[in-house]
Amino acid sequence: MNTYLMLIRREFWEHRSLWIAPLVWVGIIVIMSTWGTFQLERDNDFGEFANAQNIEQLQDLSDAKREEIERAMSYDNDRKQTIYAFSYLVIGALITGFMCIVVFFYLIDCLFTERRDRSILFWKSMPVSDAQVVLSKFLTAMVVVPLGVILLSGATQLLLLGIWNLRFAGSVVGMMTPDWDMMSWVRSMVIESGMMLGGLMWYAPIAAYFLLLSVTVKRMVFLWAVLPLIAAPLLEFIFLRSRHVTEFLGQRFVGYVELLHIDHANMRMSHVNADMPRVQDLYDSFQMSGIFTSLETWIGMAAAAALLFAAIRIRRFRDDS
Amino acid sequence: MTAVIEARGLAKKYGSTQALAGVDLNVQAGRVVGLIGPNGSGKTTAIKSILGLTSFDGSLKVLGLDPRTQRDDLMKEVCFIADVAVLPRWMKVSQAVEFVAGVHPRFDRARAEEFLAKTDIKKDSRVRQLSKGMVTQLHLALILAIDAKLLVLDEPTLGLDLLFRRSFYDNLLNDYMNKERTILVTTHQVEEIENILTDVIFIEHGKIRLDAAMETLAERFTQLTPAPGNTEKARALRPFWEREIFGRSTMLFDGADVATLDALGETRAPSVADLFVAMMQPVSAPAAPSKEAA
Incomplete structure (x- = not known):
């Protein structure tokens, strides 16, 4: 266990983008959001609502609009929580999406660099097996970084919530937003974690494939990672007039979203909709069990194991010195 | 062991x-x-x-x-x-x-x-x-x-x-x-x-040419610089390497009798570097004289 911990620490020493890039990205999100929040002007409805202390201060308001605002203000807390719950999920998605980019570059680079700079001879002079090295990199990408992203996402949600509350306190917008509800936030974190776990399982074979590329190719690893995914469907269509590869890749890349069975009816977000979903409805719209019971998920996991095994064997037996 | x-x-x-x-x-x-x-x-x-x-x-x-x-x-x-x-x-x-x-x-x-x-x-x-x-x-x-x-x-x-x-x-x-x-x-x-x-x-x-303990090298190998007039006699003892510089030959022998070689000129134990060069470039005939020697 200590060896794995040290190997994972080593990954963060070497690939500093694993922790620096998400922090920078979160910094950008927080700054942009804060800037946008405090710069709201009266040239749009929302800015007007944010700067008015009560509905009487809103001038030139049509009766229909006034009615909608009053309805939004009168929602019970359970419906108002939906606004925050949706915000939590959007923030989580923004950070997770960025994580996917960072992890992609990490995976294609981590076993390639050690061969390029010949440091593989130093690593191989240590009593660490090739399996431990390859698995530590996989664990870094598929467990440690996602865990960090969940924590970062939670912290960002709370920070932005604090900023929004500070900005909108005492305004019409403030009256439309809910009170802080710890359970709602915890629930969103559980859903985010579940989606993350399901996503990691679903995309595990792709991650393992990138690791295999990283240990195999001799140069231009980025092109090797990207070009076949573009070229193979294209060539199949040009020469065979079929789309099997496209369908396979499409299923592997977006099949995860299909398995979530999201009820999009509950995703409509408007402060003034009469059918504003309750927060419970929003959470219930994520049916994640499909991911864990899908045969495709487990076939993918088996494929990931096979690809990792191949990566370990190649690192062990190829003469990289 | x-x-x-x-x-x-x-x-x-x-x-x-x-x-x-x-x-x-x-x-x-x-x-x-x-x-x-x-x-x-x-x-x-x-x-x-x-x-x-x-x-x-x-x-x-x-x-x-x-x-x-x-x-x-x-x-x-x-x-x-x-x-x-x-x-x-x-x-x-x-x-x-x-x-x-x-x-x-x-x-x-x-x-x-x-x-x-x-x-x-x-x-x-x-x-x-x-x-x-x-x-x-x-x-x-x-x-x-x-x-x-x-x-x-x-x-x-x-x-x-x-x-x-x-x-x-x-x-x-x-x-x-x-x-x-x-x-x-x-x-x-x-x-x-x-x-x-x-x-x-x-x-x-890809083949081992020599595998020996250092202490045995001096017993086994001898470097001889023959005195003028003894060069042909020394060659007759079949050195496995010979080099000629400044008009004088230097020869290396494997397992030769040191007393016999002493009688022919100046002997000493060769360095590992000398042995290495000799074994990697086995020259049985005299090397071409250098420009300085000429």
């Missing part, structure tokens, strides 16, 4: 090139063995086989383990320095110490830090900020702090100046070597390590 390295018929081919052609080795504990050969002779392939870094044919046991199938266990007992360029350039000195301490059960962190304290290396420097000599010192500090039974050095001082090279080998002998430890070293700078070797192995075209 179990040999530290025991190879029988060690062979390795790269395409059509025979890098190792049936090498037999037997290295005992407590020895400092120099594996010496010209470029492409197979010495690095031999070392890679010993370290389990490449596949090979034949039988090979290192500390009783098969490097092909038991490499993970083997690396707990073996250290190696491939050359000065392999320490990761992004790594900080403190991280290098931290890492080895974290993964090597036989690493003595205090010892490594003690060694580093004697150098100009700063803990927060990255490897890419260090000079070649400093990188070698760092690598050596890491290796010397590991209680390993076998240390394998493949051109460890390549590209270093004389002072660093001398200091490297001094540290190696003073801080690492004892009766239970074994060092296998390859280098081109034969003359610099011959004083520390207990055994020497010459390898050429």
Whole structure:
């Protein structure tokens, strides 16, 4: 266990983008959001609502609009929580999406660099097996970084919530937003974690494939990672007039979203909709069990194991010195 | 007594090139063995086989383990320095110490830090900020702090100046070597390590040309500079190598009677470097006179 911990620490020493890039990205999100929040002007409805202390201060308001605002203000807390719950999920998605980019570059680079700079001879002079090295990199990408992203996402949600509350306190917008509800936030974190776990399982074979590329190719690893995914469907269509590869890749890349069975009816977000979903409805719209019971998920996991095994064997037996 | 390295018929081919052609080795504990050969002779392939870094044919046991199938266990007992360029350039000195301490059960962190304290290396420097000599010192500090039974050095001082090279080998002998430890070293700078070797192995075209203990070299090989008029008599004794410079011949004999050679001219024990050159360039006929001699 200590060896794995040290190997994972080593990954963060070497690939500093694993922790620096998400922090920078979160910094950008927080700054942009804060800037946008405090710069709201009266040239749009929302800015007007944010700067008015009560509905009487809103001038030139049509009766229909006034009615909608009053309805939004009168929602019970359970419906108002939906606004925050949706915000939590959007923030989580923004950070997770960025994580996917960072992890992609990490995976294609981590076993390639050690061969390029010949440091593989130093690593191989240590009593660490090739399996431990390859698995530590996989664990870094598929467990440690996602865990960090969940924590970062939670912290960002709370920070932005604090900023929004500070900005909108005492305004019409403030009256439309809910009170802080710890359970709602915890629930969103559980859903985010579940989606993350399901996503990691679903995309595990792709991650393992990138690791295999990283240990195999001799140069231009980025092109090797990207070009076949573009070229193979294209060539199949040009020469065979079929789309099997496209369908396979499409299923592997977006099949995860299909398995979530999201009820999009509950995703409509408007402060003034009469059918504003309750927060419970929003959470219930994520049916994640499909991911864990899908045969495709487990076939993918088996494929990931096979690809990792191949990566370990190649690192062990190829003469990289 | 179990040999530290025991190879029988060690062979390795790269395409059509025979890098190792049936090498037999037997290295005992407590020895400092120099594996010496010209470029492409197979010495690095031999070392890679010993370290389990490449596949090979034949039988090979290192500390009783098969490097092909038991490499993970083997690396707990073996250290190696491939050359000065392999320490990761992004790594900080403190991280290098931290890492080895974290993964090597036989690493003595205090010892490594003690060694580093004697150098100009700063803990927060990255490897890419260090000079070649400093990188070698760092690598050596890491290796010397590991209680390993076998240390394998493949051109460890390549590209270093004389002072660093001398200091490297001094540290190696003073801080690492004892009766239970074994060092296998390859280098081109034969003359610099011959004083520390207990055994020497010459390898050429994947075959062992000489495998001998240093103390037997002086008994077995003699260098003769014949007195004027004795050159033909000396040649009749069939030297395995002869070189002519400034009009005088120098010959090397294997197993010749020293008293007989003494009678023909000036004799002395050849250096390892002389022997190496002689064995790699076996010239039985006199070499062409140099311009100076002409």
